Amino acid sequence: MNVTNTITRNYVKRTLGERGKNKANSNPIQTQSKPIKANKMPKQTQFKPNQTQFYNPTQRPATEVRWPISVLCLWAGSEKWNVSHGSSDLYNGIMPKSRDQIYNELLVLKCQQGSRDAFEELVERWQKRLWHYAFKVTGSESAAWDIVQESWYGIIEGIRKLEDAAVFGCWAFRILNNKCTDWLRKQHLQSRLSDQLANQAQNEPGQKQNSSEKTESLQAAIEKLAPDSRALLMLRYRESFDISQIAEILSVPEGTVKSRLHRTLKRLRRLMGQKQNG
């Protein structure tokens, strides 16, 4: 008689009910509704050995870098830096970041210190991206400007409380997305916007015509999509956020983002097919 099997079966029966009656969880140990998966980590913290590293912890002993920073942390009175901190990845030797990304984080930190020039540069770097997103989601040029300005106001209000400068992009897009949603709700356009935009696209002959026919028809098809689908496409294909970051921005689970993206692409393909057939 296999004792382990019997004990496990009894345990499952006792705690989760008989199989088939309560639809017991196959793994009773797993109690988390959303278990952490190593491959689902945000892109910024994933270790990619194939990339060029500027700091390799295996080549240099960690203590070389660790002790001066620890002294600085003690001096600054911040104990949390001694453990894994989002922005101290040089110290942790987690992964290399691009120069642009590091510079962006530096700008955010300088803004937190109250540097006007750093803030000006940050606005210059991010304004176009934010505006494009707002424009694509709302479909209105003037509304996009208003929304971007409101978002900047939100960013100014909260930037000092932002703990990790590395997540600035995600955070800014989240604020922007919330403002866009508010605007759409206010205008009661969410259901009618697709038709209006389609008409608007037909009535605007002066639009840019230098792209190929396929790109044009795709553009028209994208404009026929619902605002949330366009937002999803913008975040995924223009801003190149990964699924977990999009989920964070839109405040929905990762699975929802995946299914929405799948549905949107399917719809887009269908619209393109209709266009080509018509």
Place this chain on the structure above:
Amino acid sequence: MDEFEKTIRTTLSDIDKFDAAKAETLRKETVQMFDKKLKTAIIIAWAGIGVAVVFEAAGWIGLVLSMFLGGGVKLMVFFGIIALSGGQFHLLAKLWYWVYHNEIKVRSEVKQLQLQIAELTSKEPPSEN
């Protein structure tokens, strides 16, 4: 990423309705907002510290006067509490400011180091020819 997704990426990148003049105006306005917010924060901080110093000074003066002019124990305790609370608030405000700014300063220095290292590693080695 398949061909269709690549086309979507290209299409979405190909938006040029962006009005640079309007962007410039908006940038200036945003920076002004930032300045205004910063000034407000500085004014509030200094006002808080000023009030704390005034309380502290008033408390100590009151305490000394009540000691030498015989104002009674209750008055002495009252002024003592005012002096201590003013002093503590003043101290805590300065400590918070010092910790916050030092933390950000160290983080900025780490970032600058990272940036320098990234710049060094991104430089191509000199060619032999």
